[in-house]
Amino acid sequence: SPRVFSGIQPSGDLHLGNYLGAIRRFVPLQDTHETIYCVVDMHAITVWQEPEALRRATREVAAAFIAAGVDPKRSIVFNQSQVVQHAELAWVFNCVARMGWMARMTQFKDKAGKNSENVSLGLFAYPSLMAADILLYKATHVPVGDDQKQHLELTRDIAAKFNNDYAASIAAEGVGAPDGQFFPITEPLIAGPATRIMSLRDGTKKMSKSDPSEQSRISLLDDADAIAKKIKKATTDPAELPLEVDGLKDRPEADNLVGIYAALSDKTEADVLAEFGGQGWGKFKPALADLAVAVLAPMAGEMQRLLDDPETIDAVLRDGGERAGAIAEKTMAEVRSIIGFIR
Numbered sequence: 066s067p068r069v070f071s072g073i074q075p076s077g078d079l080h081l082g083n084y085l086g087a088i089r090r091f092v093p094l095q096d097t098h099e100t101i102y103c104v105v106d107m108h109a110i111t112v113w114q115e116p117e118a119l120r121r122a123t124r125e126v127a128a129a130f131i132a133a134g135v136d137p138k139r140s141i142v143f144n145q146s147q148v149v150q151h152a153e154l155a156w157v158f159n160c161v162a163r164m165g166w167m168a169r170m171t172q173f174k175d176k177a178g179k180n181s182e183n184v185s186l187g188l189f190a191y192p193s194l195m196a197a198d199i200l201l202y203k204a205t206h207v208p209v210g211d212d213q214k215q216h217l218e219l220t221r222d223i224a225a226k227f228n229n230d231y232a233a234s235i236a237a238e239g240v241g242a243p244d245g246q247f248f249p250i251t252e253p254l255i256a257g258p259a260t261r262i263m264s265l266r267d268g269t270k271k272m273s274k275s276d277p278s279e280q281s282r283i284s285l286l287d288d289a290d291a292i293a294k295k296i297k298k299a300t301t302d303p304a305e306l307p308l309e310v311d312g313l314k315d316r317p318e319a320d321n322l323v324g325i326y327a328a329l330s331d332k333t334e335a336d337v338l339a340e341f342g343g344q345g346w347g348k349f350k351p352a353l354a355d356l357a358v359a360v361l362a363p364m365a366g367e368m369q370r371l372l373d374d375p376e377t378i379d380a381v382l383r384d385g386g387e388r389a390g391a392i393a394e395k396t397m398a399e400v401r402s403i404i405g406f407i408r
């Protein structure tokens with residue numbers, strides 16, 4: 066049956082990009098797929114996290130999932146470190162993936178910057194752990210933002226190489242799918258108007274948790290006042306909104322704000338321009354702020370309510386961890402025999 070896996074790092078304030086690019090899309094998939102949603106705390110520590118902040122951020126991501134409409138009874142919701150098989154399979158994949166594949170990853174190059182001698186080894190191996198997250202559950206589909214496309218391609222390469230390197234053993238163990246493959250070649254689900262939300266300060270940079278400027282992102286826990294202020298201050302060019310979608314070309318800030326409006330209102334950019342084309346930012350920005358508050362404020366309230374009761378969140382994560390662990394151990398037991406590890 067089709068199975069979805071996706072993860073979010075507890076590495077700072079969740080923002081509108083995480084919501085529109087990923088979390089919001091988790092909800093309808095519950096009707097059509099078996100769904101597994103993970104707070105990837107082991108990914109988060111590829112860069113330094115204060116332990117107390119990591120615990121808080123882990124609960125915050127789980128609360129965001131639930132507040133957005135993920136039902137922890139229908140979906141499996143857990144934090145990655147509770148299921149040790151993620152680390153175990155990642156090691157196997159470190160031995161399947163090639164150095165050259167990893168070295169081509171643009172996210173590593175962006176995050177490491179000029180200082181690549183001094184970042185953690187984990188940051189370099191990040192995509193290998195991500196492949197393990199997905200393939201441990203033999204997930205067929207992964208809803209992510211556009212920035213994760215390259216990592217998803219690497220996941221497919223790792224699955225294909227493992228299937229190929231161990232083809233004889235997979236057949237001998239009788240653990241392949243009917244087509245002989247052990248791991249599926251996972252499809253990314255990257256669609257809609259908001260697959261890459263850009264910074265409010267710079268339309269050429271993606272909105273990001275790790276941007277030092279809080280003005281660059283709308284956080285999911287921002288209050289109405291903060292949301293309105295950030296949108297009001299968002300960088301734009303001086304021209305009016307265009308009448309046609311074509312007119313957004315080479316206007317990254319305008320394109321971004323119109324895209325956010327479209328995504329938040331479930332309309333197309335063309336619909337939004339039919340309403341606001343020819344008008345100035347003084348009209349559009351307050352309308353966008355009202356819309357953002359209408360969508361985000363109830364969710365922030367629900368997140369806050371959940372966060373006031375951390376024991377309940379931890380119990381959800383523990384229950385999810387047990388259910389995820391059962392699936393993970395089944396895959397891992399097969400992987401150990403395929404490789405030739407004695408138990």
Ligand code: AQP
Nearest residue numbers: 073074082083086087209210260261262272273274275
């Ligand atoms: N700006 C974005 N627009 C659309 N989708 C986005 N995602 C992230 N930024 C945007 C999607 O959110 C999911 C979770 O991402 P992550 O926690 O793994 O972190 P990330 O992709 O590295 O994004 P961040 O939030 O910007 O974190 P930092 O600053 O730590 O790198 C993914 O599905 C991602 O595509």
